[in-house]
Amino acid sequence: MAVDGPPIVRVGLLGAGTVGGGVWRILADHAAAIEARLGATLAVTRVAVRDRNRPREVPLPEAVLTEDPMAVVEADDVDLVVEVMGGLEPAGTLIRRALELGKPVVTANKELIAHDGPALTARARAAGVDLGFEAAVAGGIPIIRPLRESLAGDRVTRVVGILNGTTNFILTRMTEDGEDFAAVLADAQAAGYAEADPSADVDGHDAAAKTAILATLAFDVAVHADDVYREGIRDVSAGDLRVADRLGYVIKLIGVANVVDGRVGVRVHPAMLPSEHPLASVRGVFNAVYVEAEEAGPLMFYGQGAGASPTGSAVVGDVIDAARGLVHTSVRPSDLRLAAADLRAIEELRTQYCVRLEVDDRPGVLAEVARAFGEHDVSIAQVWQDGSADGAELVLVTHRSREADLRATVDALDRVDAVRRVAGLIRVESEAFVA
Amino acid sequence: MAVDGPPIVRVGLLGAGTVGGGVWRILADHAAAIEARLGATLAVTRVAVRDRNRPREVPLPEAVLTEDPMAVVEADDVDLVVEVMGGLEPAGTLIRRALELGKPVVTANKELIAHDGPALTARARAAGVDLGFEAAVAGGIPIIRPLRESLAGDRVTRVVGILNGTTNFILTRMTEDGEDFAAVLADAQAAGYAEADPSADVDGHDAAAKTAILATLAFDVAVHADDVYREGIRDVSAGDLRVADRLGYVIKLIGVANVVDGRVGVRVHPAMLPSEHPLASVRGVFNAVYVEAEEAGPLMFYGQGAGASPTGSAVVGDVIDAARGLVHTSVRPSDLRLAAADLRAIEELRTQYCVRLEVDDRPGVLAEVARAFGEHDVSIAQVWQDGSADGAELVLVTHRSREADLRATVDALDRVDAVRRVAGLIRVESEAFVA
Numbered sequence: 001m002a003v004d005g006p007p008i009v010r011v012g013l014l015g016a017g018t019v020g021g022g023v024w025r026i027l028a029d030h031a032a033a034i035e036a037r038l039g040a041t042l043a044v045t046r047v048a049v050r051d052r053n054r055p056r057e058v059p060l061p062e063a064v065l066t067e068d069p070m071a072v073v074e075a076d077d078v079d080l081v082v083e084v085m086g087g088l089e090p091a092g093t094l095i096r097r098a099l100e101l102g103k104p105v106v107t108a109n110k111e112l113i114a115h116d117g118p119a120l121t122a123r124a125r126a127a128g129v130d131l132g133f134e135a136a137v138a139g140g141i142p143i144i145r146p147l148r149e150s151l152a153g154d155r156v157t158r159v160v161g162i163l164n165g166t167t168n169f170i171l172t173r174m175t176e177d178g179e180d181f182a183a184v185l186a187d188a189q190a191a192g193y194a195e196a197d198p199s200a201d202v203d204g205h206d207a208a209a210k211t212a213i214l215a216t217l218a219f220d221v222a223v224h225a226d227d228v229y230r231e232g233i234r235d236v237s238a239g240d241l242r243v244a245d246r247l248g249y250v251i252k253l254i255g256v257a258n259v260v261d262g263r264v265g266v267r268v269h270p271a272m273l274p275s276e277h278p279l280a281s282v283r284g285v286f287n288a289v290y291v292e293a294e295e296a297g298p299l300m301f302y303g304q305g306a307g308a309s310p311t312g313s314a315v316v317g318d319v320i321d322a323a324r325g326l327v328h329t330s331v332r333p334s335d336l337r338l339a340a341a342d343l344r345a346i347e348e349l350r351t352q353y354c355v356r357l358e359v360d361d362r363p364g365v366l367a368e369v370a371r372a373f374g375e376h377d378v379s380i381a382q383v384w385q386d387g388s389a390d391g392a393e394l395v396l397v398t399h400r401s402r403e404a405d406l407r408a409t410v411d412a413l414d415r416v417d418a419v420r421r422v423a424g425l426i427r428v429e430s431e432a433f434v435a
Numbered sequence: 436m437a438v439d440g441p442p443i444v445r446v447g448l449l450g451a452g453t454v455g456g457g458v459w460r461i462l463a464d465h466a467a468a469i470e471a472r473l474g475a476t477l478a479v480t481r482v483a484v485r486d487r488n489r490p491r492e493v494p495l496p497e498a499v500l501t502e503d504p505m506a507v508v509e510a511d512d513v514d515l516v517v518e519v520m521g522g523l524e525p526a527g528t529l530i531r532r533a534l535e536l537g538k539p540v541v542t543a544n545k546e547l548i549a550h551d552g553p554a555l556t557a558r559a560r561a562a563g564v565d566l567g568f569e570a571a572v573a574g575g576i577p578i579i580r581p582l583r584e585s586l587a588g589d590r591v592t593r594v595v596g597i598l599n600g601t602t603n604f605i606l607t608r609m610t611e612d613g614e615d616f617a618a619v620l621a622d623a624q625a626a627g628y629a630e631a632d633p634s635a636d637v638d639g640h641d642a643a644a645k646t647a648i649l650a651t652l653a654f655d656v657a658v659h660a661d662d663v664y665r666e667g668i669r670d671v672s673a674g675d676l677r678v679a680d681r682l683g684y685v686i687k688l689i690g691v692a693n694v695v696d697g698r699v700g701v702r703v704h705p706a707m708l709p710s711e712h713p714l715a716s717v718r719g720v721f722n723a724v725y726v727e728a729e730e731a732g733p734l735m736f737y738g739q740g741a742g743a744s745p746t747g748s749a750v751v752g753d754v755i756d757a758a759r760g761l762v763h764t765s766v767r768p769s770d771l772r773l774a775a776a777d778l779r780a781i782e783e784l785r786t787q788y789c790v791r792l793e794v795d796d797r798p799g800v801l802a803e804v805a806r807a808f809g810e811h812d813v814s815i816a817q818v819w820q821d822g823s824a825d826g827a828e829l830v831l832v833t834h835r836s837r838e839a840d841l842r843a844t845v846d847a848l849d850r851v852d853a854v855r856r857v858a859g860l861i862r863v864e865s866e867a868f869v870a
Binding site: 320 | 457461462465468469472473569575576577580581584585586587588589590711713715716717718723728729730731732733734735736737738739742744745747748749751752754755756
């Protein structure tokens with residue numbers, strides 16, 4: 001902070017890619033409103049870039065650029081550090097150094113927060129400064145303040161999120177246009193919605209990182225991205241979508257975090273949601289976080305989970321908050337220590353399966369199939385069969401059962417003579433609480 | 436605040452009805468978690484009730500009860516005041532006195548905040564204490580922190596809310612079960628969802644108060660409940676719902692606040708929303724607030740807008756925030772002064788109408804009707820006609836036009852020979868920005 005007059009908070013920006021460029025532009029475009037709300041001026045004094053000679057969309061003045069990010073963190077004329085480089089390193093080292101110097105940090109780095117959030121938060125608290133990471137959870141959707149502050153007197157029991165725009169775009173297109181996974185993925189890659197290597201999105205890594213952060217925020221326990229059980233959307237087929245539609249469901253890739261008897265379950269997988277569920281209407285690249293709280297009941301927060309402007313908006317909201325802390329020396333809200341999470345294994349999950357089988361079209365098949373379910377204590381809620389020229393399709397929806405029993409049932413089905421193939425297998429997430 | 440050890444913040448509760456009882460219970464049920472998060476104990480030391488001998492659902496200790504609310508406000512053993520009596524007076528006088536004494540106030544009183552919010556906020560700021568009213572806007576839905584803090588670096592351009600659970604319940608039932616307004620209203624009254632005198636809900640007064648508060652929060656200007664243009668749902672008919680369904684829309688009572696060229700428009704009326712709009716899937720007693728921000732894009736906040744537990748959860752969230760201010764002497768975020776709003780009259784609104792006419796079933800009718808539109812510079816986007824035994828129904832959807840021209844058109848239609856009756860008239864709110 002500096003001098004007389006309206007105080008100035010000097011910002012050092014680490015990274016000037018898509019999000020960094022967005023942050024720079026928003027700070028410039030909304031400067032007057034921000035100054036009015038903050039009672040101080042925000043000035044970006046230094047920007048660390050990988051290559052200072054690379055042309056960029058947002059014109060940055062030559063004088064602020066450097067290729068040495070540590071020099072930005074340590075500069076005397078930087079009061080507050082914004083990290084939008086991404087990746088675990090050197091971002092982690094840079095943030096730790098900034099906190100050590102007593103400089104508040106705002107980051108959009110979900111990978112880092114999902115891996116090291118609790119430890120970084122503890123360091124920020126020890127240093128008495130802010131660590132803001134609203135942009136790391138669901139881009140432009142305000143979720144951290146609602147969870148940490150608005151619901152401070154409540155108890156969150158479950159969080160279900162559509163946390164990845166690329167996979168939601170793909171599933172929406174598959175559902176609405178009847179296209180198959182590979183075709184839509186190729187389109188999404190051409191349109192820039194999906195990466196050349198789409199694994200982070202389609203295999204659920206990105207959603208798992210966000211689920212870990214949400215679980216940590218919702219339950220005050222330290223959950224790591226690697227703790228999250230994970231299945232992606234590569235195996236979702238046209239047949240699954242057809243069956244879901246016929247049953248009145250839509251298929252979404254969801255991240256779920258819940259607490260049962262004090263134990264935390266965290267998982268990412270495709271699931272059938274009832275079409276009247278609020279999450280079912282979240283289409284295209286939009287994200288949403290559905291929260292169940294004991295007192296407030298069900299809540300949902302909806303918006304854009306990615307992109308320069310939405311993510312930039314969230315970063316700048318955190319920057320203003322952190323700057324306020326510098327200008328007004330306010331005290332950080334939460335002094336809570338995070339306990340280690342007592343994690344529940346996926347095998348202990350109680351859920352419903354929708355199983356789609358290709359079977360011989362002859363008498364007695366249903367009895368053989370039903371026996372496999374019964375022998376594993378899995379009861380059947382719904383069943384239907386469609387005959388065709390060479391065989392039939394048998395669709396069964398189970399009652400809620402233990403994941404381990406469901407898996408054993410599916411294994412057993414593979415050995416039933418009349419079953420030619422387990423053609424589809426997808427969990428059903430009904431609106432009621434799922435333990 | 437008092438003594439050594441973990442600090443105690445002493446709460447005085449004004450009112451112990453539905454919401455007050457909920458607040459008392461939540462403070463008791465979640466005491467341990469609240470203490471951990473706040474670093475202080477919250478103790479309700481005094482409760483003002485209308486009649487101390489009345490039996491109540493939540494058992495309050497005899498010793499804390501009084502029938503003198505001012506005594507609670509002024510008591511030395513009350514650090515923080517929670518007002519959940521409702522109504523303009525004596526609530527307003529009590530809150531002003533509490534602020535004068537330097538005591539933070541939390542209120543769920545939407546009527547008072549919609550009438551006097553800016554002045555009360557100014558008093559709180561002058562006194563250097565909190566005035567929390569999250570519960571006054573949309574019950575349990577966190578909306579104030581997202582608008583004021585998360586979007587502090589952004590610019591909100593439009594807010595559209597489903598802000599009244601009773602009317603949304605009625606419209607949902609009319610839509611899904613085909614019942615008419617009077618029948619559903621009677622059911623809602625029997626079930627306790629609607630008051631014996633339903634005017635506050637069905638005529639849009641409640642939604643107008645909330646729209647005024649949202650406009651004030653979103654645009655940093657002082658908007659009063661009386662500034663809001665208001666139409667209720669009494670005139671929504673089965674015919675309107677049938678036409679909406681055929682066009683791919685649902686009818687909702689919405690509160691809209693937007694800014695065009697620096698001028699604020701605020702209105703409450705039934706409107707047709709495209710069925711794929713996120714607000715269209717908000718069913719039953721649920722509420723939602725849809726926000727369009729320049730950078731973050733569209734956002735939606737969904738949840739329960741009323742009820743003891745959701746409203747109580749919001750009140751307690753604010754109490755914890757205000758208590759934190761007392762314990763940690765933090766500084767209030769916003770030092771912003773509210774300008775008077777430059778309001779746009781409803782006649783200046785640019786919107787689309789869906790007009791349903793009962794007409795003679797003979798050649799030339801459409802030409803006569805179309806002429807009335809053309810003469811008032813209103814162009815027609817869509818038209819269809821259904822013949823029947825004795826006459827026909829003609830449905831027209833206009834392009835976006837000035838409200839004043841649309842009204843003049845409808846007046847002129849009444850004078851067209853072939854038009855027997857203007858049977859339905861409802862605005863269409865498409866997803867695109869509506870000025």
